[in-house]
Amino acid sequence: MKRQITIKDIALKLGLSTSTVSRALKDHPDISPKTRAAVKELAALLGYRPNRIALNLRNNSTSTIGLIIPEIEHYFFSAIINGIEEVAYKNDYSVMVFQSNESYKREVINTQAVLTNRVDGVLVSFSKETNDFSHFQKLIDNEIPVVFFDRVIDELQADQVVADDYQGAFLAVNHLIEKGCKRIAHFAAPQHLAIGKSRLSGYHDALLKHNIPFDQSLVVLADTFDSARKSAHDILRRPDYPTGFFAVNDMAAIAIIKEAKHLGLRVPEDIKVVGFENSKSAAISEPELTTVDQFGFELGREACQLLLKRLKNEENETSFKPIKKVIKTRLVVRSST
Amino acid sequence: MKRQITIKDIALKLGLSTSTVSRALKDHPDISPKTRAAVKELAALLGYRPNRIALNLRNNSTSTIGLIIPEIEHYFFSAIINGIEEVAYKNDYSVMVFQSNESYKREVINTQAVLTNRVDGVLVSFSKETNDFSHFQKLIDNEIPVVFFDRVIDELQADQVVADDYQGAFLAVNHLIEKGCKRIAHFAAPQHLAIGKSRLSGYHDALLKHNIPFDQSLVVLADTFDSARKSAHDILRRPDYPTGFFAVNDMAAIAIIKEAKHLGLRVPEDIKVVGFENSKSAAISEPELTTVDQFGFELGREACQLLLKRLKNEENETSFKPIKKVIKTRLVVRSST
DNA sequence: TTACAAATTTCAATCGTTTGCACTTTAACA
DNA sequence: TGTTAAAGTGCAAACGATTGAAATTTGTAA
Known part of the structure; x- marks a missing residue:
């Protein structure tokens, strides 16, 4: 060179x-x-x-933030990256991206990479596999500010930015009920994820509000297209199949629609379906999918802003108080309900 | 800290x-x-x-590659990032992501950012707006290896990795003809982009092969959902509307299908549609979209591998010969044809 | 004991930039 | 002409790690 x-x-x-x-x-x-x-x-x-590198060395800072994320290919995550990059760009920070591919092992390696690259701070949405969080604790022990987004955990002393999953789920299910659904199934995410729990609980409380009994057999674990399609097949073949479906994400919702049509059921006449995410695919699906907008872009922005704020107030080391930001969601009503 | x-x-x-x-x-x-x-x-x-930074300073190298890309949100680009990150990860490189958001101005700033961050090499897919390439020439003048992918330009002394757009387009149109279409429209990308040109020329030659006259009025510029929907509306209202459609990407193809259905036409009975990309949405659309798989993941891998090879042979400065890698495409036949 | 080689270890410069302090120049005033 | 302050520059250390060359220690044989 x-x-x-x-x-x-x-x-x-x-x-x-x-x-x-x-x-x-x-x-x-x-x-x-x-x-x-x-x-x-x-x-x-x-x-x-x-020469930035010389400055990095002297100032012991890189103006770089690390991003550890399950998969870029998800619309929701790429929207988040968009928001993050936007804020980083405006503040002269660069973003280093590390994908865990939903693998715990890879994620641990990612945290090491983030350390060797001496990033100033880290944004994390952890993998589905992760239930030991000591690798993140190590970052925190090294006094590297960490902000968790979307997939978060309360046990760590770190900031969080999440969509209002409970509210979104409540809105979705409430909408199904108002549209006349009496029996509503929930296709849920793993319950060790906060989003899994919150959305289930929003579902539960919306039923409660309308005095609809909670039926455990209507809650199935299915948060991917394939698993949802399979579960939809099973559940729609029951004689008493539910007429409303609230899926934890758009892909699962679309799988339900596909399978329903495959079985000769009409959407929204025979069953109604609501998703969660407001992805591009939701607008494309046929019928177009009613879904909960998670505002991924805003979520990414908030997360990055929070991190940058921490980076600027680094002297202030007295008694760290984690901040939890909740982004309100919004129901986007389309023709699937 | x-x-x-x-x-x-x-x-x-x-x-x-x-x-x-x-x-x-x-x-x-x-x-x-x-x-x-x-x-x-x-x-x-x-x-x-x-301390990596100290090493960076001493070795004048950062083990980091810069990625300048229009928009992460496109499935195709996130698939590419996936491939890039995979190869980078295996070779202990980190990836810094910079989005141009299809803005020339932003892209110029991105090339500067890439320089200040002293990345070892750069992967670029430039914006639709870009038709002055001197900012990339500056990178090359600084002897920073650059590999262009997907959106490429022959005028620069740099490596390229592209899908075989011509072949893909040919396959697509040939398929439409074999399915019985006599009049076939092409929804094209801007002609200053190589992909625009190549796909048009594949379309053209497939027609030629079957002795179907080329009709300029059947070629429209429409490479986004909205513009394609609008163009589809116009073209489908003509009395002699075409029965085959080859769109430059899946989003445009899906827009055509949507609009056709909206106008009461059946797909694939009345018109047949082929896209290009093989995105997630293609599998979701109704009917499912026949499309050309661009192998984004492999494309990203190849691009990154090529760049790393250049980085390793840096001593060898004698007479740089640009390499052009072409990734074969594959027709994925589904129910839209 | 001396000499010499081999085995270890240290010195000092280097990468590019910043910054407290010391130094030199300039100008002004008595 | 001498004194002094102000203005302008330079020195050298620092950030953390590497590395050729020099210096030290150790071991061995005469």
């Missing part, structure tokens, strides 16, 4: 010391106008760019 | 010099077994981690 122009090069050509050049470049008042002008001119001419 | 353990800390505690500690840690033969063992033990005990 071509050697980059350094302060030393400029100093040499001008017969100055590196200190003078350094100060001239940043308008230090000690430097005479003549010298300053000369330095700046030559710097521009040579195309001098300060 | 807590001060990290350095080599100096270990040296001090053991009454050694930093050089000895450094060499002991990397099994240099000069170091006596006793010393080595002692150093390693203490290093492990204290949780020593080498």
Whole structure:
């Protein structure tokens, strides 16, 4: 690689010391106008760019944040990245992306990578497999600010940003009931994830509000297209199949619709379906899917803003109080209900 | 931030010099077994981690690659990132992501960011707006290896990785013809993009092969959902509307299907539609979309591998010969044709 | 004991930039 | 002309790790 122009090069050509050049470049008042002008001119001419790595070393900071995320391919996560990148960009931070691919092992390695790369802070949404969180604790022990988003855990002393899963689920189920559904199934996420729990509990309470008994047999674990399609097949073949479906994400909801149509049922006449995410696919599905908008972009923005705030107040080490931000959701009504 | 353990800390505690500690840690033969063992033990005990930034400065390399990409939210691009991250991860590289959001201005800033961050190499898919490429030339002038993927340009002395757009388009249109379509429309991407040109020319040649005259009025510029829906509306209202549609991407194809159904036309009975991308949405659409698989993941992998190869052979500066890799595509036949 | 080689270890410079302090120049005033 | 303060520059250390060369220690044989 071509050697980059350094302060030393400029100093040499001008017969100055590196200190003078350094100060001239940043308008230090000690430097005479003549010298300053000369330095700046030559710097521009040579195309001098300060070497960030040297600065990183000196300041012990990289202006980089690490992002550990299950899978970029999910619409929801890429929307979040969008929000994160937006805020990072505006604050002159760069983002390093590490995917766990929903693997705990990979995630542990990711936390190490984040450490070796000396990022200033980390944004995390952990994998479905993860139920030991000591690798994140290690980050916190190293006093690297961590903000969890979407998939969060209360046991760690760290900030959190989440969608209002409870509210969203409540809205969704309430909507199904108002549309006339008496028996409503819930396709749920694993219950060790907070989103799994909150959405189930929103579902539960919406039923309660309308005096509909909670039926455990109508709650199935299915948060992917394939598993949801299979479960939908089973449940729709029961004689007393439910007429309302609340799925934990859009993919599962779409799988339900697909399978229903496959079995000769009409949506929304025979069954009604609500998803969660408001992905691109929701608008494409046929009929278009009623869903809960999670505002992924805003969620990413909030998470990044929170992290940057922590990075700026680093001196303030007295008694860390975790902040939990909750982003309100919104029901997007379409033709599947 | 807590001060990290350095080599100096270990040296001090053991009454050694930093050089000895450094060499002991990397099994240099000069170091006596006793010393080595002692150093390693203490290093492990204290949780020593080498400071990558210091190494970056010394080696003038960051083990980081920059990725400049239009929008992460597109399935195709996130699939590519997946492939890139996979290869980077295996080779101990980290990936910094910069989105241009299809904005030329932002892209120029991204190239600067990539420079200040002193990445070792850059992977680029440029924005639709871009038709001045001097900002990329600047990267090349700085002797930073650049690999273009998907959206590429021949005028720059840089490697390229692309899907075989011509072949894919040919397959798609050939398939439509074999399914009985006589009049086939093409919803195209802007013609200053190589993908726009290649896919049009694949379309053209497939027609030619079957002696179907090329009709310019059947080629419309529409590569987004909204623009395609609008164009589909117009074209389907013509009395002599075409019965085959080849869209430059899945979103446009899905828009065509939506609009056709909206106008009371049946797919695939009345019109047949083929997309390009093989996104998740293609499998979800109703009817499921026949499309050309671009193998985004493999494309990302190839691009990253090519870049890493360049990074490894940096000494070899004699007469740079750009490499162009073409990834074969595959027609995925579903029920829209 | 001396000499010499081999085995270990340390020194010092390096990467590029910043910054407290010391130094030199300039100018002004007595 | 000498004194002194102000203005402008330079020195050197620091960030953390590496590495060629120099220095030290150790071992061995005469």
